[in-house]
Amino acid sequence: MITVVGTGTGAAYDTRVLRGAGLVVGGRRHLDAVRLPEGAERVVLGPLEPALGVVERYVGKGRRVVVLASGDPGFFGIVRALAERFGPGRLDVRPGVSSVAAAFARLGLPWDDAVVVSAHGRDLRTAVNVCRARPKVAVLTGPGAGPAELGAALARTPSGDRVLVVASALGDPARERVERVTPAQAAERDWGAGVSVVLCLDEARALGGVRTVAGPVDGPAGWALDEGAFAHRDSMITKFEVRALALARLGPRLGDLVWDVGAGSGSVAVECARLGAAVVAVEKAADGVERIRANADAHGVDLAVVHGTAPAALSGLDDPDAVFIGGGGRELPDVVGACARRARRTVVVAVAALDRVPAAREALTAAGFACDGVLLQSSRLAPLPGDVTRLAATNPVFLLWGVRPPATSEGVAQ
Template identity: 85%
Template sequence: MITVVGTGTGAPLDDALLAGADLVVGGRRHLDAVRLPDTAERVTLGPLAPALDTIAAHVDKERRVVVLASGDPGFFGIVRALAERFGPGLLDVRPGVSSVAAAFARIGLPWDDAVVVSAHGRDLRTAVNVCRARPKTAVLTGPGAGPAELGAALARTPGDRVLVVASALGEAGRERVETVTPAEAAARDWGPAVSVVLCLDPARALGAVRTVAGAAPGPAGWAPAEDAFAHRDSMITKFEVRALALARLGPRLGDLVWDVGAGSGSVAVECARLGAAVVAVEKTADGVTRVRANAAAHGVDVSVVHGSAPGALAELADDPDAVFVGGGGRELPAIVEACARRARRTVVVALAALDRAPDARRALTAAGLDCDGVLLHSSRLAPLPGDVTRLAATNPVFLLWGTRPEGAAATTARTEGVAQ
């Protein structure tokens, strides 16, 4: 039997769990904090594979093994690796309080509506984009992905987020829980004692009563009619076009999406509703106001950049997973090129003028994307006098999309040479 004990967030360790142990495995601070049996072998966790091999040798001889871990070891913890190697039936798990639960308890907030993301040994950009998209996020940190790195990334995008940095949770005299701005977090050396970082929108930190924990459920539908958004003179991506564009963009939690030439921001809002972090680029002041109003009306976060593409794109530090281009005029080829070279997955371009399609297609393929497209021409039901209905044609739109081949990398080119 392998006994897995969660420690470190305030609950005292029952010494009886260690009595008679033949092998005790844990991090250095866990082992230093307990009194081990004199006869027990001690293994300090570093690389996991050698420790699992040592555990296996003791299990084969039916010796008693105790594994010490932080908080709840079944929550982004060692229980997964042990269950995969030895089977759940061989584990006796004694969970402690997770660092996430302890951190929220320290600041007096419920966390059933929080999204929890691990940056420990993982790409920090996923955590950053979840923090941008959701009002209440807990980030499990690690070397190179701590409060400073998270704060530096979040500070690059305007927003109202604050970071709650919880360090040495449960350790008397050392525990610290500090609320800072992303910029303040980026300017500090936090050391190795950080337990978890909470990223909050203070205005929405309490949240509503929930039935399902974690990320809020996605929308019941998408591509609503144009009257769901404020727009000017019908200058909005029509719902038929939006539906296919969303299918090709594939926005999801952890993604970053650009909406370039956002106009009303209908595509930006829909991507945010589906969980993505979104940056909308719009050149007109009234358009910027309209995008912000639509985002607020739909209860989502959209970061709006007031500027003209392609020049404004060079100021966006983080490469997107997907890009929607909904405008551009004569600058369209340069805009598509700038987006295509930086997009990690796909670029979708909506064109009302068919003669611009060849240049846009060349820009996509020149950046190494596989290109496809379709001409969308729909007719909607329209009532006529006498209780009859006709079909009213909408303006045709050419939708192009470029997809990066699997395994190919984006150029990551915030180049000054892009056309201004």
């Protein structure tokens, strides 16, 4: 039997659980805090595989093993690796209080509406993008993915009124600290190795509403919203038929970063944000910038708006997973090329002018994308006097999309 004990966030556990153990496994601080049974072997957790090999040897001999872990070991913890290796039936899990629960408790906040993301041994990009997109996020940190790195990434692109709450040494009366800082302030600090968890909050929305299902808010019931759902100028908006296919090709999801370049009204940006992605809308017109912000507020989503002209305005942004490009001026090939060189997955281009299509397609293929496209023409039902209906044609639009082949997806500029 392998007994897995959660420790370290303020909830005491019965040390008698160690009696009779032939092997005790845990982090150095966990092992230093307990008295091992006489004759028990001690293994300090570092790389997981060697430790699991020792555990397997003891289990094979019928010897008892105790694993000491932080907080709730079934919550982004060692229980998964142990269950995969030895089977859930061999585990006796005795959870403590998770660092996420403890951190929110210190603030007096509920966390059934929080999104929890682990950056421990994982790419920090996903955590950063979730923090940009959601108002209440808990980030489990690790080496190279701590408060400083998270703060630096969030500070590069406006992320709303976010505050970082850095909780360190939770459960240790002498060392515990819970500090509120801005992303920029977090980036300037050396936080050491004692960080338990980082909360990223929009404090104005930290309480949220009553939930039935824990975790991220439900996705939208539909997309490709009618143009009337957005403020726009002189019908300068991506029509819903075009938006529907563009969204299907972009595939926006929680953890992604999407650029909407030449955003206009921001209808594509808002829809991507409604589907969970972090979004940066780039728009050169000042009145367009305000319109995008108003549409984001009207739909209750977070997105960053950059006032500038592409491709120059893209230089300081983090690399996106997917890009939507609207408009079609003379600079279109340069914009498509700049976006394609940095996009990790997909670039979608909407073009009204036939003359712009070959150059846009060439820019996608030159960047190594597999390119495809379609001419979208639709006719909508429109009423006529006398209670009859006609078909009203919308302007045709070319939609091109480039998809980066999987073999080259890791070669994007960092």
